[in-house]
Amino acid sequence: MDFLNALIAFLNFVFVPGLAYGAQLALGALGITLIYGILRFSNFAHGDTMAFGTMVTIYTTWGLQAAGITLGVLPTALLGLPVGIAATAFLTLATDRIIYKFYRKNKALPTVLVMVSMGVMFVLNGIVRLFIGVEEQNFADGERFLISTGDFKAMTGLAEGLAIKSTQAITVIVAVLVVTWLFWFLQKTRTGKSMRAFSDNEELALLSSINPDRVVQMTWIIAAALATIAGVLYGLDKSFKPFTYFQLLLPIFAAAIVGGLGNPLGAIAGGFIIAFSEVTVTYAWTKVLTYVLPESMAPKNLIQLISTDYKLAVSFVILILVLLFMPTGLFKGKSV
């Protein structure tokens, strides 16, 4: 029985990766939820918007690296991030002007908008593959670990090591900063308030002389920024591959729906719920259990509930359960 080592193994393999992944999902889900709340449709192109922003950031990073500019211990991608955000914001504003605006003016059904967003998804997917290909890209540089397993063992003298990758630390810090800013923006600024008013009651907001075009543009800019940040953080932490970003659509939507579509706080909670369930269910618990259980009961094979290949099934099951039993999500969301 060795609870301290069990705790460290748990932190190392479940908590820290889950926290970073949850932060990435939460940022993605925030974008989905904002678009749903204000533009009132499920944006299927969000995963590919993330991929687009990440792609621009990767190219900027490579350019910076070629010019000899790095951030030292931090990944250079953080310098490229503003460029990625700007390009993605330009892209979302352009798609809104060229494509979505028409349907908004005609008061099209949400289902039509979903189909339109599938078209946008196709286009973005094609653009990303055209420019960067389908292969996996690694663009993380700088210091790899904040604490490495070896350092931790030397420091504490424990048998188990705790590794914190610098990308995981950066993910959490950036996510906290972004979310804090977003909530400050939505609660305190005039534009943020008008966005919330528009989300709550469109007609009333229009009567109160809120400029709908401005609200919509602001939403797209924020959604683009959130998508790019989420995409770059995910890519730094794992790696960038266009198809993976398309597949992220499911956990991100699950996070947004579990939290309650249209509710930003819910999106964050949903992101962590999905991430932790995924990591917990797919982690092989043998190591932790060996420390906690008496020797006679120690497990001999992998105690893994389901294989990592089925991690998508986890978000799916949670999604279905929430939709069946709490259709508006854990935090009251919209149900149009």
Place this chain on the structure above:
Amino acid sequence: MSRSAVLFSALTLLYISTGIIFSWNLALSILIMGLLSSIMALGVNIQLGYAGLFNTGIMGFTALGGLAVVLVSAQPVVAGWNAGGPGILAGLLLGAATLALTIFIWNRMATGRVRILITIIILIIGFILFRTVIDPAIIAVETNDPASYGNLGGLGLPSLLAWPVGGLLAAVAAWAIGKTALGLRSDYLAIATLGIAEIIVAVMRNEDWLARGVKNIDELPRPWPVPYEVVLQKDPSFIDWALRWGFDTVTSSTIIVKLCYVVMFSLVLLPLIWLSERALHSPWGRMMRAIRDNEVAASAMGKNVTKRHLQIFILGSSIVGIAGAMMTSMEGQLIPGAYNPLRFTFLIWVMAIVGGSGNNWGSVLGGLLISWLWLIVESLGPGLMIILTNGIPDGWLKTHLVESAPHMRLLTLGVILLVVLRFSPRGLIPEK
């Protein structure tokens, strides 16, 4: 001439000119894929066009159809069966029984904490039993000569039988999915079905005992009566016939095989269209459209909306399953890694929407047209890109552009979908 007659003649011209300009082999391969895609688009049209159901899990049903081909027509692996076949079957039955018991208890008991607690306990016990029974059996099967088998194999029956079985398998899956997810709002249903399709393909990719996973299964028998090219080329009467007409034996044998598939797939497609048309214009079809256009009014008129939705979900999905089985039996191999949602879900959607959702002939037109575009760009894209980039000096940019030409397909199709939705939202042949 009516609009659809003009469009279909133009389409025929398109295929014929492909044959004349490039090769008849290419034109026929595209036609075969076009017929298959038309059947799938018909399935999508039944769900989306008749009832307004957002099923983005088409890929999953196609894959299930492919799995049916392996289960029906592959040769059984006797050693594998003896090693763990009964164990796996028992495990699967246990899993199904657990789920059935859970649902039964959930429906019978009064709401409250006790019900939740009991359901969870049943699920946990069932899961542990399931894993203890099935895990050793799976290991036993998968360790049986993993380089060439490691699976249970199929029943060794004729490949043609796999087509209806594929439809049946897809129908059973659709029933289970429909029971849980059909109550959901349209965009939630889209997300849920997208997830289910990914899970189905993940199962096929990872469960080696089922169909060898990513190690793929090949040499599946061809459906009767399609001959093999090599056999034809050695057949003296065929060589004699080819010589008499002055054909090259190799080319003519491939063309004959492809013509066989064209006839067989048309023999499936045409009755399906006929049935769909009859259904659409029957009282049942009118009821479906009434439900699609106004669910509340339809249910106020005493129509059971949920039940009708389930019915149509099963029907559409099983048609997709049949097409999936036809495709795998034609290709003679099952490659789970090749199932990609962009190709097998969203592309089919584009076909149904471009053709005209709600119109069966529209789906066929969309299927044949979009398949032609998709495959012609695949075979001509690189060459076209070389011509387009002629002015650019050789180097990194040029190689990159030429290599990425296949990705132009996604871009083009996205633009086509957006243009159709914007300027002709009812498609090329609109619903009457």
